[in-house]
Amino acid sequence: MNAPAHPTHWVPELAQRAIPEALLTALQTRFGAQYSQAMAVREQHGRDESAFSLPPPSAVVFAESTQDVADAVALAARHKAPVIPFGVGSSLEGHLLAIQGGISIDLGRMNQIVSINAEDLTVTVQPGVTRKALNDAVKSEGLFFPIDPGADASLGGMAATRASGTNAVRYGTMRENVLALEVVTASGEVIRTGTRARKSSAGYDLTRLMVGSEGTLGVMTELTLKLYPLPEGISAATCSFPTIEAAVRCVIQVIQMGIPIARCELIDAGTVRMVNTHSKLGLREEHMLLMEFHGSPASVKEQAETVQEIADEFEGHAFEWATTPEERTRLWTARHNAYFAAIQSKPGCRAISTDTCVPISKLADCLLDSVSEADASGLPYFLVGHVGDGNFHFGYLIDPDNGEERRVAEALNHQLVSRALTLGGTCTGEHGVGLHKMDFLLTETGSGGVDMMRAIKRALDPHNILNPGKIFTL
Template identity: 75%
Template sequence: MRNLEWASVPSACPGEPHERPTDASHLLPKLQLRPVPQAFLDALAQRFGTQFSAAQAVREQHGRDEGSLQAPPPSAVVFAESTEDVADAVRLASEYEVPVIPYGAGSSLEGHLLAIQGGISIDVSRMNKILSVDADDLTVTVQPGITRKQLNEAIKDTGLFFPIDPGADASIGGMSSTRASGTNAVRYGTMRENVLALQVVTANGEVIRTGTRARKSAAGYDLTRLLVGSEGTLGIFTEITVRLYPLPEAVSAAICSFPSIEAAVRTVIQTIQLGVPIARVELIDANSVRMVNAHSKLTLREEPLLLMEFHGSPAGVQEQAESVQELAKEWGGQSFEWATTPEERTRLWTARHNAYFAALQSRPGCRAISTDTCVPISRLADALLDSVQEADDSGIPYFLVGHVGDGNFHFGYLIDPGIPEERVKAEALNHRLVERTIRLGGTCTGEHGIGIHKIGFLLEETGAGAVDMMRTIKQALDPKNILNPGKIFTL
């Protein structure tokens, strides 16, 4: 893993031109550890008792995510079990000016959980209750620690489901914090569209509410939208109200192999442009298919393929599927295979969600430098094909998967952490990909968030003026800079 103690930042001020380093160091902030007074830790221990831990193993668990970066662990962990617990911990942290980092499932990829300025972790995974299900209004209110799988299992008898599906069994709090999406976003949207209201602990320990269960509002600033995607830098979520959807009457999945990535992508572009209401459409390149076959014991054709799913009435699903099948044939699609039973669909989607771990298994001991770009659907082929060529020419093993129905795709460059040159090469590929994406009207992150790894990219995408406005908001709401400091941008 890359240790952040070795990273550097450019000497120029934000927004000023500077000579770009030849490696990836300009993307990573330096460690700036802040003091954690023993009196603060003693106060936490007295308030929380067995809910407080400074054990090395517990601290290390809460000081890493699924990404490839590394930093020292937090000084302690508080296991919150209520909104009052979170508020009390934040009040103490504010008093002593100690950073606090919210922790849910630990499945983020961009260094969101790393204690790069020291401090403590507030683990909300025990706050995993469903507080109310309002089936008539198609909403549910939950605590932040419940995961998407736990939620759907608990409400399955209502005939409703929560569709946001980022792959990992992430917590609803973490998904809200990073504005996550996933495989269903092409039809059901992202967390941005599906979070209606929040209960939030602010930087001074105050508890506020934003939004309501109503589907729309014109009452003042839209604080819910501001906080969703703020990555724990503006507040800690303790209750979240999200939309639910009726379980579709009929569901059918299909896989189709293509002679090239371009053929698969052109099929997707035409599908979306024709208005086919496809629920899921995932691109998996030939490298990834080989890895998935080995990991999940499948026998998929080792060619680029689309994994698709259709929701609706039986007649509607059939019509959607037939439309896409005809488009696929025009681009050389073959071996159109159907998975109509829940067991078959689950097997295929589980294999897709495990693609990341299948890739890591393909090169034992490796780490993945994961990308997360998203472009307007019309520019998808332009963004992908040049990036595939660059990756092939680099000699770095990689995998490629994507929620391509909304223009979002992920390369995973598989590097040996013991060979620094491989990280430099992978980061260079990533940077060229992001520059291409921004040039085509896209974004450096469709769903993972900025965290640490994409701080430099945010400035390139939005410009100094927009980042300065974000800083102004942060400084107004968190003047002591204790809420997940050093993430999204540097102050």
């Protein structure tokens, strides 16, 4: 196994804070059955889908209302104890881990649709509503919410990490689709940011500040989101390619020609094999693009025909259509399960995931060099990407108890991120910084940028109780 000779980043030193018994007693008194110190509950709230293994929080509060969140944060603030918001635990970057100890606030029971305003194409929800639950609730209105990170994540968690996913090439990310928020601040105060209006010039854009803040500036307790009409016509297709380069060059031309493709996903041949095994499919085990087109039946047909002509120029073949909802759902479910298919392919493994995003013109350069390095390392991996917007993911599969495999994976990750930054890209297109990308954030933004973030954090959370130890250290 050949490891690149580069420094690696793993996890900062634990700096556990003492949690006063007085706080635990106060929380027990206030929340009763909504409070737990059971080890099984704490451990459930002390792990996510990342490769980190850290001690669990000291206790868990199951919030059922904004007032519950405000009271829990106010009590923690009185004792200067950390609080960590918890959605469904699908983070890949350690966002919900109690790096400094503290109290987990589970928002899963705050799962109500507050209001659907179909005429304005907006919806207001509590943070524990998941994306699938939201789409089930609004489809009868002929509407849908397009942000699709794969996992059935909570909308609060998606906003906190500025998530995106397969539809981002057409519909944008959570940044573009959150209009307003209700937020509990570090003192336990409840504030509102934004309105249901589609634009505003009223003061600082606090909504954008909170979206992507990863729970470090406030706890979101209500979100107002944009909705979109369900497309009249939808068609999905798969197309196979002899090389990854051919597939990527095809995507670049599709985007540069301005074709309004809704989804454009790359799955390399090795990952297709994993998906076939896991989801019991019979996809051709070659490098593949999985695409979807939205619009009127005529426009969908025109888009698809144009893309097929472009694919032909790059030796694309075996163009197969999935026109029924059942066929499309089966394909996209298989794509979303690629992570779990990969984990299943190496029993007991964990994945060191990457999340770089580069300008579309640099996609081939970044991706192909990274594939070569991963192949040379001998470490098993999976590769998928939202390549329509220049975002792709390697998952290096490691034995979590094998220090050498972990070192190789982190070194590969370091080289990939360094390459992406050199090409004008970012260390994280959608997963967020969390614990894993703090060093990379400093490289990307420079010390001045991180210092400005620290200044905002200190101003809004002077005792550093909101998800401390994430994004940067104080």
